[in-house]
């Protein structure tokens with residue numbers, strides 16, 4: 001059974017600067033967290049922060065895909081993905097910093113995640129990683145910003161790879 005949370009809140013280009021979203025994501029994350037598009041808001045979590053923007057509050061300033069491909073440290077319990085949701089948003093809101101090709105990002109994400117870990121993804125879709133990558137949807141968070149503004153959807157997917165495969 002997939003859980004569902006519905007939260008009314010304002011929209012901000014730095015998603016986690018909105019208190020209700022920040023509190024929701026802090027509650028959903030488990031253990032050691034890779035915050036791959038970290039932005040400016042530190043979370044009350046044990047997080048490794050990455051963001052290409054030199055003004056972000058980050059431990060690493062790498063392209064997200066390059067980060068996943070080169071990470072040699074311990075695997076994470078949670079990966080948090082809050083990229084620019086569309087090409088136009090990258091250009092208008094994030095200094096033209098472009099998100100890495102998202103399909104490739106999804107293919108690599110499992111490699112940095114412990115079996116049993118979570119991927120939490122913000123965007124416009126409810127299923128992101130999907131069962132073909134061995135991710136199972138546990139919860140959807142729907143953040144309603146009111147009026148004609150698009151809702152933000154967060155998906156919480158559990159990584160359950162077939163061990164030995």
Ligand SMILES: C[S@@+](CC[C@H](N)C(=O)[O-])C[C@H]1O[C@@H](n2cnc3c(N)ncnc32)[C@H](O)[C@@H]1O
Pocket residue numbers: 013014015016017036037038039040041050051052053056062063064065082083084085094097098099100
């Ligand atoms: C929607 S904002 C979210 C930021 C953060 N989650 C927050 O709430 O403040 C997207 C972030 O992704 C960063 N970004 C965009 N493309 C990137 C890339 N290819 N690799 C790493 N960071 C990137 C931007 O600099 C921006 O801070």
